[in-house]
Structure formats: structure tokens, C-alpha cells
Amino acid sequence: MKLTLKIWRQNNTQTKGELKTYQVDNITDDMSFLEMIDVLNEGLVQKNEGPVAFDHDCREGICGMCSMVINGKPHGPSDAVTTCQLHMREFKDGDTIFIEPFRANAFPVLKDLVVDRGAFDRIQQAGGFVSVNTSGNTIDANAIPVPKENADMAFDAATCIGCGACVAACKNSSAMLFVSAKVSQFALLPQGAPERKERVLKMVEQMDKEGFGACTNTGACAAECPKEISLENIARLNREYLSASFSSK
Amino acid sequence: MSLTGLFLTSFLVVHLIGNLQLLKADSGFSFNAYAVFMTTNPLIKTVSWGLYAIIILHAVKGLALAVENKKTRNVKYAVDAGNSNSHWTSRNMGILGTIILAFIVVHMSDFWFSYKFGETPWKKYTIEFANPEQINVEEISGVTKSVNIVSETHQVLIAKDLYLKVKETFSNVIFVIFYVLSMFAIMFHLWHGFASAFQSLGINHPKYNPLIRSLGIVMAVIVPLAFAIIPVYMFLN
Ligand code: HEM
Ligand code: SF4
Ligand code: FES
Numbered sequence: 001m002k003l004t005l006k007i008w009r010q011n012n013t014q015t016k017g018e019l020k021t022y023q024v025d026n027i028t029d030d031m032s033f034l035e036m037i038d039v040l041n042e043g044l045v046q047k048n049e050g051p052v053a054f055d056h057d058c059r060e061g062i063c064g065m066c067s068m069v070i071n072g073k074p075h076g077p078s079d080a081v082t083t084c085q086l087h088m089r090e091f092k093d094g095d096t097i098f099i100e101p102f103r104a105n106a107f108p109v110l111k112d113l114v115v116d117r118g119a120f121d122r123i124q125q126a127g128g129f130v131s132v133n134t135s136g137n138t139i140d141a142n143a144i145p146v147p148k149e150n151a152d153m154a155f156d157a158a159t160c161i162g163c164g165a166c167v168a169a170c171k172n173s174s175a176m177l178f179v180s181a182k183v184s185q186f187a188l189l190p191q192g193a194p195e196r197k198e199r200v201l202k203m204v205e206q207m208d209k210e211g212f213g214a215c216t217n218t219g220a221c222a223a224e225c226p227k228e229i230s231l232e233n234i235a236r237l238n239r240e241y242l243s244a245s246f247s248s249k
Numbered sequence: 250m251s252l253t254g255l256f257l258t259s260f261l262v263v264h265l266i267g268n269l270q271l272l273k274a275d276s277g278f279s280f281n282a283y284a285v286f287m288t289t290n291p292l293i294k295t296v297s298w299g300l301y302a303i304i305i306l307h308a309v310k311g312l313a314l315a316v317e318n319k320k321t322r323n324v325k326y327a328v329d330a331g332n333s334n335s336h337w338t339s340r341n342m343g344i345l346g347t348i349i350l351a352f353i354v355v356h357m358s359d360f361w362f363s364y365k366f367g368e369t370p371w372k373k374y375t376i377e378f379a380n381p382e383q384i385n386v387e388e389i390s391g392v393t394k395s396v397n398i399v400s401e402t403h404q405v406l407i408a409k410d411l412y413l414k415v416k417e418t419f420s421n422v423i424f425v426i427f428y429v430l431s432m433f434a435i436m437f438h439l440w441h442g443f444a445s446a447f448q449s450l451g452i453n454h455p456k457y458n459p460l461i462r463s464l465g466i467v468m469a470v471i472v473p474l475a476f477a478i479i480p481v482y483m484f485l486n
Pocket of ligand 2 (some may be wrong): 105159160161162163164165166167177178181221224225228229242
């Protein structure tokens with residue numbers, strides 16, 4: 001198929017960007033969206049033009065790198081997939097596709113479609129871990145009993161790949177879905193209990209420092225999340241935060 | 250936001266029950282008696298000042314939230330697909346709230362201000378309990394304080410005739426339209442706001458969500474519609 005692409009081009013964080021129009025041809029149904037951009041880039045390189053910069057790594061939906069907004073939707077029109085898992089069969093010959101970077105002041109554009117999601121790393125470093133020594137003295141997984149239901153919910157929360165689509169979709173650029181997933185995966189397990197209060201307070205503090213907006217429960221995040229992280233996690237984060245604020249010293 | 254919002258929602262229910270007295274065909278007796286009770290009972294007076302403070306707090310915090318959240322994305326998307334992932338009411342709470350605020354200002358100056366500080370005529374209602382259907386009404390002047398005397402056989406109520414003021418207001422079609430449209434703003438505000446308040450408080454549980462959803466429909470649809478019926482009914486009568 002033949003497509004018209006309107007792609008955001010921006011040299012670096014300091015300069016202003018703009019949408020530029022490109023044509024691509026010979027795109028097949030079974031290509032992924034990223035492969036379609038690869039085809040475009042090969043053409044651009046042959047013409048001695050700079051290729052479109054975009055993030056990617058695993059190309060199988062687990063690393064969370066392939067951030068971009070396609071026709072107004074983070075990771076494109078399909079539900080529960082990342083851009084690398086999006087197939088070109090979702091588009092028709094002759095379509096015009098708008099491709100923009102994730103937009104949020106907390107995610108500055110580095111180049112074209114590449115944004116700096118370092119804010120997420122700093123939130124994780126503020127408390128998204130358990131302080132146990134994992135080398136040498138590994139404990140048997142069944143030594144601490146965990147109810148199956150909690151284990152399942154913790155696992156669902158832990159499937160968050162930190163891609164940032166929730167922030168990109170939210171009109172407030174709120175990072176609540178991401179933070180709620182990272183808080184929940186520990187709050188639901190006994191291993192997370194010792195640092196439970198400190199963790200939620202520190203992660204929320206860091207989230208606010210990074211300039212993400214406040215959650216107003218629009219639900220856009222969960223609707224666009226490629227891992228279908230549920231809004232129940234945000235309610236849990238609110239509970240964890242309220243109880244930690246009341247009872248922490 | 251959640252606590253003040255839920256407080257305001259519960260106020261709406263109380264306010265509606267009072268206002269439905271306007272639909273009674275008793276020359277305003279029940280409604281004016283209710284107005285006397287609401288403006289003289291010390292407990293209710295305290296709660297009303299609290300209510301005014303909470304409206305202001307909710308509006309100021311809500312607008313600050315809307316403004317701060319707008320500042321988080323300097324470069325806007327070229328394509329907006331908001332409707333595909335969220336309900337429009339949830340994205341326009343600030344605008345809906347501002348319409349409600351404008352309504353509250355007009356509404357308070359219409360009724361509250363003129364009742365407290367303006368010229369409202371006084372009425373004397375006399376009811377014989379032997380024949381409660383028959384309410385005797387006369388206009389009186391020179392009174393400054395409402396009176397409500399209940400004896401074994403009679404009730405005499407002297408009160409400002411707020412009912413008349415309401416009737417006059419709702420004989421003007423512009424006001425009727427303005428009131429009805431404002432009720433739609435409340436409907437849309439609560440369509441998102443009611444359930445949202447529970448989520449903000451951390452209440453999202455498969456056991457209670459159906460209850461919150463049904464209560465939300467009552468609060469967001471039935472309550473504003475019942476409010477909207479009042480001006481329409483009074484206009485048509
Ligand atoms: C009848 C009066 C009102 C009622 C019953 C009401 C009720 C509510 C409720 C239940 C919420 C949800 C709280 C949460 O999500 O935590 C809310 C949110 C909000 N209200 Fe009101 N409200 C009223 C008037 C106003 C006014 C006068 C304004 C402002 C001028 C306003 C602005 C807002 C804003 C901006 C939010 C936003 C939060 C969001 O986007 O979710 N409201 N309101
Ligand atoms: S919650 Fe979903 S959208 Fe947000 S970072 Fe995690 S996987 Fe991505
Ligand atoms: S490239 Fe790893 S998730 Fe898309």
C-alpha cells in the first residue's frame with residue numbers, strides 16, 4: 001500500500017519542531033509499524049536526507065521503548081499492543097497517518113519521535129524496589145505464603161513496561177497509572193511490606209517533582225495502556241498514599 | 250476535591266427535597282414554611298455558612314487544578330483522539346464547574362439575596378386542622394420577623410413570600426431556559442464527578458462499584474432532572 005505520513009521532525013530539545021509530509025510505497029499488510037518507518041528511513045538515507053529518529057529495542061512488546069502517538073493515539077489504533085506489535089493491516093492504501101512524539105513537559109523531545117523518559121527512572125529510583133540482598137542466599141519462592149488472588153493482581157501490575165503511553169494519553173500528563181502499577185506490585189505482596197509507606201510517599205513526591213499533572217480520573221491512560229493496567233491500581237495508590245500520609249512519622 | 254464534591258452532592262439532595270415543596274398547590278405555604286425553617290434554625294444556619302465556604306473551596310481548588318494540569322503539556326498534539334479513550338465530561342470538568350459557578354451566583358442573587366436583604370412581601374397563612382385543605386392567605390405589611398404558631402386547632406404562619414418571588418422569576422422564559430441548561434451542566438459535572446470522587450478516595454472494588462454506578466445515575470440524572478422540572482412546571486402553570 002501507499003501512504004502519506006505526517007511526521008514530527010525536531011532536531012533537539014532546544015529547537016522547535018514541525019510536522020513534515022512524506023510518501024511511502026510498497027508497504028505490506030504483515031509489516032509492523034516500525035518496519036514501515038524502516039522502509040521510509042531507507043528511502044530517506046538513499047536521498048541523503050536524515051532518517052526519522054525513533055526509539056525501539058525488543059520489537060516484541062516488552063521493552064516499552066517504541067513510544068509514539070499515531071493519529072492521536074499512543075501506540076496507535078489497536079488495543080493492548082505497543083507500536084512495534086502494530087501491524088500495517090490496520091491501515092488502508094492511501095491513508096494519511098499523523099506520527100507525533102509522546103507529548104508532556106516531563107518527557108522532553110530529544111529528537112524527532114524520541115523522548116527522554118528519565119523521569120520514570122527517577123520515580124523508580126525513589127522507591128520502586130525492595131531492599132533485599134538477592135545474591136547468594138536466594139530464598140525458596142514458596143517460603144512466604146502469598147494468596148493466589150494477590151499474586152495474580154501483583155503480577156498484572158508488574159506487567160507495566162514503563163512505556164509512558166499513559167502519560168501521553170492523559171490530558172493532564174499524569175503518571176498515576178505507571179506509579180500505581182509500580183506501587184501495587186509491591187503493596188500486594190508480603191515482600192513489599194517493610195518499605196510500604198515510605199515507598200508510596202517517596203514515589204509520589206518524585207512524580208510531582210517531575211512535573212506530571214494531577215489525576216482527574218478520565219481513564220484515558222487505562223484505555224491506551226498496551227498492558228491493560230487497570231484503574232483499580234490508581235484507587236489502590238490513592239489508598240496507599242492516604243493511609244501512609246496519615247500514619248507515617 | 251472528592252470530599253467537597255460529595256458534600257455538595259449530598260447538599261443537592263436536601264435542597265431538592267425542599268424545593269419540591271414548590272410543586273404543591275398550597276399558595277406557597279409549605280415552601281415558605283420551609284424557607285423560614287432553613288433561615289432561622291441555628292444548626293441549619295451554621296451548615297449553610299459551611300456550605301458557602303465549601304462551594305468556594307471546591308471552585309477555587311477545582312479551577313487551580315484545571316489550570317495547573319493545562320500547564321503540563323506546552324506543545325499540543327496535532328491530532329486529538331480524546332473521544333476514543335475518555336468521556337468528554339471528564340475532560341471538561343473545569344468548564345462545567347464554571348458554568349455551575351455562574352449559575353450559583355445568579356441563583357443566589359435571585360433568591361437568597363432578595364430574601365435576606367431585598368423587598369419581599371409578607372404573607373399570613375391560617376390553617377384550621379379540622380379542614381387542612383383550606384388554607385387562608387392574606388397579604389400583610391409592617392412585619393419584620395416570621396412567626397409560626399401551632400395550637401391544637403390552628404396553625405398560623407407569617408412569613409416572607411419567597412414562593413411569589415420564585416413564581417415571578419419562573420414566569421420569565423429566559424430564566425426558565427437558563428435554569429434548565431444549568432441543570433444539564435450539573436448533570437454532566439456529576440456524570441463524571443460522582444464516581445470520580447470515590448476513585449480519588451481509593452474506593453474501587455467489584456463489590457461496591459455497581460452500587461456507586463447506580464447511585465451515580467440517580468445523582469447525575471434523576472436529581473438534576475427533578476430540579477429542572479420545577480421551573481418548567483411553574484412556567485406552565
Ligand atoms: C452543585 C455544585 C457542585 C457539585 C455537586 C460538584 C461535585 C463535584 C464532584 C463530586 C467532583 C469529583 C471530585 C473528584 O473527582 O475527586 C467534582 C470535581 C470538580 N469540580 Fe465540582 N461540583 C460542583 C460545583 C463546582 C463548581 C462551582 C466548580 C468550579 C467553578 C467546580 C469545579 C470542579 C472541578 C474543576 C472538578 C475537577 C476534578 C476533575 O477534573 O475530575 N465544581 N465536583
Ligand atoms: S501503565 Fe501502561 S501505559 Fe503506563 S507505562 Fe505502564 S505499560 Fe505503559
Ligand atoms: S520496541 Fe520494545 S516494546 Fe516496542
